[in-house]
Amino acid sequence: MNPRFISVWFPYLLTDWLARRHPELAKKPFVICDSDHGRIFVAATNVHAERAGIVRGMDLPDARALEPSVQKIDHEPCRAEKLLGAMADWCLRYTPSVSVDPPAGIFLDVTGCAHLMGGEKKLLKDLLLRFRGFGYETHAALADTPGTAWAVARYDHKKYIIPTGETKQALATLPPAALRLADDDAHTLSQLGITTNAQLFALPRATLTRRFGPGLCLRLDQALGDCRENLNLRRPAPVYSERLNAPEGILTAEGIAIALQKLLDALCRRLEADRKGLRAVEFTLFRVDGHVENLSIGTGRPSRKPAHLMRLFAEKFDKIDPGLGLELFILSAPHVEDMNPAQDGMFESEDGDRAALGELVDRLAARVGRKNIYRALPQASHLPERAIKLTEAMDEKPAAEWTRPLRPLHLLPAPEPIDVMAPVPDYPPLLFRRDGKLHRIRRADGPERIEPEWWIAKGTARDYYRLEDEDGNRYWIYRAGSYQPEKPSAWFLHGYFA
Amino acid sequence: MLPAQPKTTKAKDIEYLRYKIRQLEGYRGISRTAETGLEAIQSGVTHEFISHSPSEAAAATGFLSALLTRLMGDKGAIVWIVKTKTVYAPGLLQFGLAPERIIFAHVPQDRDALWAMEECLRCKQLAAVVGEIREANLTATRRLQLAAEGTGATGFLLRHNPKRTDNTACATRWRVRPAPGITDHLPGLGAPAWHAELLRAKGSPPGEWHFAWQDGEIRTVHPAAKLQPIKLFAVGA
Numbered sequence: 001m002n003p004r005f006i007s008v009w010f011p012y013l014l015t016d017w018l019a020r021r022h023p024e025l026a027k028k029p030f031v032i033c034d035s036d037h038g039r040i041f042v043a044a045t046n047v048h049a050e051r052a053g054i055v056r057g058m059d060l061p062d063a064r065a066l067e068p069s070v071q072k073i074d075h076e077p078c079r080a081e082k083l084l085g086a087m088a089d090w091c092l093r094y095t096p097s098v099s100v101d102p103p104a105g106i107f108l109d110v111t112g113c114a115h116l117m118g119g120e121k122k123l124l125k126d127l128l129l130r131f132r133g134f135g136y137e138t139h140a141a142l143a144d145t146p147g148t149a150w151a152v153a154r155y156d157h158k159k160y161i162i163p164t165g166e167t168k169q170a171l172a173t174l175p176p177a178a179l180r181l182a183d184d185d186a187h188t189l190s191q192l193g194i195t196t197n198a199q200l201f202a203l204p205r206a207t208l209t210r211r212f213g214p215g216l217c218l219r220l221d222q223a224l225g226d227c228r229e230n231l232n233l234r235r236p237a238p239v240y241s242e243r244l245n246a247p248e249g250i251l252t253a254e255g256i257a258i259a260l261q262k263l264l265d266a267l268c269r270r271l272e273a274d275r276k277g278l279r280a281v282e283f284t285l286f287r288v289d290g291h292v293e294n295l296s297i298g299t300g301r302p303s304r305k306p307a308h309l310m311r312l313f314a315e316k317f318d319k320i321d322p323g324l325g326l327e328l329f330i331l332s333a334p335h336v337e338d339m340n341p342a343q344d345g346m347f348e349s350e351d352g353d354r355a356a357l358g359e360l361v362d363r364l365a366a367r368v369g370r371k372n373i374y375r376a377l378p379q380a381s382h383l384p385e386r387a388i389k390l391t392e393a394m395d396e397k398p399a400a401e402w403t404r405p406l407r408p409l410h411l412l413p414a415p416e417p418i419d420v421m422a423p424v425p426d427y428p429p430l431l432f433r434r435d436g437k438l439h440r441i442r443r444a445d446g447p448e449r450i451e452p453e454w455w456i457a458k459g460t461a462r463d464y465y466r467l468e469d470e471d472g473n474r475y476w477i478y479r480a481g482s483y484q485p486e487k488p489s490a491w492f493l494h495g496y497f498a
Numbered sequence: 499m500l501p502a503q504p505k506t507t508k509a510k511d512i513e514y515l516r517y518k519i520r521q522l523e524g525y526r527g528i529s530r531t532a533e534t535g536l537e538a539i540q541s542g543v544t545h546e547f548i549s550h551s552p553s554e555a556a557a558a559t560g561f562l563s564a565l566l567t568r569l570m571g572d573k574g575a576i577v578w579i580v581k582t583k584t585v586y587a588p589g590l591l592q593f594g595l596a597p598e599r600i601i602f603a604h605v606p607q608d609r610d611a612l613w614a615m616e617e618c619l620r621c622k623q624l625a626a627v628v629g630e631i632r633e634a635n636l637t638a639t640r641r642l643q644l645a646a647e648g649t650g651a652t653g654f655l656l657r658h659n660p661k662r663t664d665n666t667a668c669a670t671r672w673r674v675r676p677a678p679g680i681t682d683h684l685p686g687l688g689a690p691a692w693h694a695e696l697l698r699a700k701g702s703p704p705g706e707w708h709f710a711w712q713d714g715e716i717r718t719v720h721p722a723a724k725l726q727p728i729k730l731f732a733v734g735a
Contacts, residue, residue, distance in 0.1 A: 356621065360621045360623070367610060368603060372603060372604040374602050404591075407592075408556070408589050409589035410559065412584065442678070472675070472691065474687065497556065497589075498559060
């Protein structure tokens with residue numbers, strides 16, 4: 001299939017966005033200003049300011065001289081990137097392969113997608129009408145390569161669709177700057193008298209490379225399709241994806257639930273046929289006002305049970321703000337794994353039990369986060385903090401033996417310093433004070449010396465004692481370092497025995 | 499004045515009806531011949547443990563671990579909902595619990611923890627559910643109890659420093675305090691022992707017992723004699 005690309009360009013991206021948020025600005029000339037070493041310059045203009053002769057990069061006083069009524073608005077860093085990201089997500093309705101083209105454009109890979117919208121012409125028209133409907137001045141073009149689409153969208157306002165094979169003719173009349181050249185190169189070319197691409201095509205490549213470096217020829221090849229250009233996709237295109245249109249606009253939770261149920265049924269049927277199970281699902285909801293909501297869930301083991309997945313999503317329904325209505329739903333499974341039919345739990349077996357347990361864990365994880373559901377497995381280390389390994393995997397088997405010396409039931413997250421009276425070296429203390437309370441020790445066990453793991457980090461050896469006070473409270477305390485007569489030792493409380 | 503006879507039959511009837519209700523709730527109650535309160539801890543219902551200090555919390559956890567071994571044997575998974583990550587898995591080995599069969603869920607908020615515990619109690623595949631939840635009122639515990647009745651799952655609530663402990667729908671409520679260990683006149687700490695108070699139980703009077711973890715099982719013991727200070731060396735000699 002012939003690759004086809006759309007390039008979308010928003011010449012007044014930031015100012016259109018501001019005018020959309022503050023309708024009172026729409027009819028006035030205004031500029032967005034940034035500052036650099038105390039110099040305030042124009043970073044973006046709207047149509048009215050541009051008509052007055054204000055251009056980007058101009059100093060603000062110069063702009064005021066041209067148009068005294070011009071309004072100045074401060075530049076917000078990263079606003080354009082955020083806006084383009086949201087727009088690119090919105091474009092996922094046309095194709096799963098969308099990429100941001102900074103500073104003010106988007107690329108869409110519509111290879112094999114156009115027929116879904118009734119043809120290329122209808123697709124492009126729909127896209128332009130919708131973006132213009134949102135209040136953005138929009139130019140777009142559809143061509144065989146991203147480079148050509150980019151050039152036509154920006155430099156040729158008469159053409160929209162370049163048919164397959166007519167790339168070179170379409171580019172020939174445009175200036176070399178349309179090939180996404182560096183500013184210096186474009187300037188040099190115009191000084192050399194090369195004003196159209198036709199002249200550029202006629203020049204030998206070797207000469208061009210010698211004069212301009214490899215960048216120019218790469219751009220030429222990319223525009224002509226001799227060299228494939230890889231787009232930096234917003235998200236990898238999922239193989240398993242289902243979509244549902246709702247022209248009426250859905251507002252209620254019941255409506256969303258029905259839509260999700262339909263999509264899940266369809267997706268799970270496909271997975272069943274391919275003997276796959278999904279590990280992650282993404283549910284994208286498109287609002288009529290252009291806002292895109294995203295819900296995603298994960299499962300601990302591969303699953304294709306619509307009822308189970310539905311329950312996981314049900315936890316998140318209250319986060320959806322339907323606004324004025326939802327018009328399109330896309331459900332995709334970015335992560336799938338092989339799954340045998342026996343795993344479905346058709347029989348009440350150990351496997352079925354494990355599946356039910358896995359579903360319970362998924363439900364807990366959907367609410368409290370997957371990293372908060374864990375198991376503790378032994379790890380080959382004598383340091384109590386490192387003797388356990390927390391794992392999120394429910395099927396993982398212990399890789400080491402549990403250490404056999406007695407360990408406390410409650411371990412403090414960090415050892416707490418305590419005041420200790422230990423009159424005899426290397427004997428357990430007689431009493432210790434913690435939070436102002438004195439504990440008299442009646443019985444003790446120890447010491448158990450645990451050496452630091454010098455190959456990982458520096459530290460001192462610890463001498464652990466198990467203590468029991470008058471009331472029967474049992475503690476685990478240690479002295480950091482060995483006993484030294486000339487200076488007092490540091491003692492810490494590290495845990496409680498049952 | 500009413501005759502004495504009908505009054506006693508009425509009281510008997512009420513006692514009988516209460517017994518029937520407990521049976522419907524899946525709780526058999528404690529028999530009059532029971533020697534210890536351990537008989538009150540049955541599976542298929544929820545139990546509550548209250549602690550007021552870190553040592554008591556550790557004691558309650560130890561007592562509970564011993565009970566889990568006694569009730570559940572070594573089959574099935576256990577979900578343990580923790581408020582802070584203080585439970586130290588290797589410490590459970592002492593009480594015969596294999597740490598790898600426990601699924602920990604770190605849920606700091608009581609509201610989420612109650613939801614998670616109910617969700618777990620509705621799962622037939624779990625041997626038991628332990629929840630570290632500070633505040634659980636009558637409504638919350640009743641929800642848990644109903645969930646446990648539905649599936650026959652066993653739930654344990656560990657309530658550390660609760661603000662209110664008025665009413666509960668759990669079958670039993672305990673307060674466990676650490677007691678001096680059983681040493682049999684040997685040096686060292688000896689076997690862990692607890693002073694367990696049964697504060698309330700459905701259909702049985704409250705009581706107090708001393709338990710110890712000895713030879714891999716939980717046993718009733720007599721309180722250890724008042725301990726003498728350790729004599730590591732002769733002071734002033």
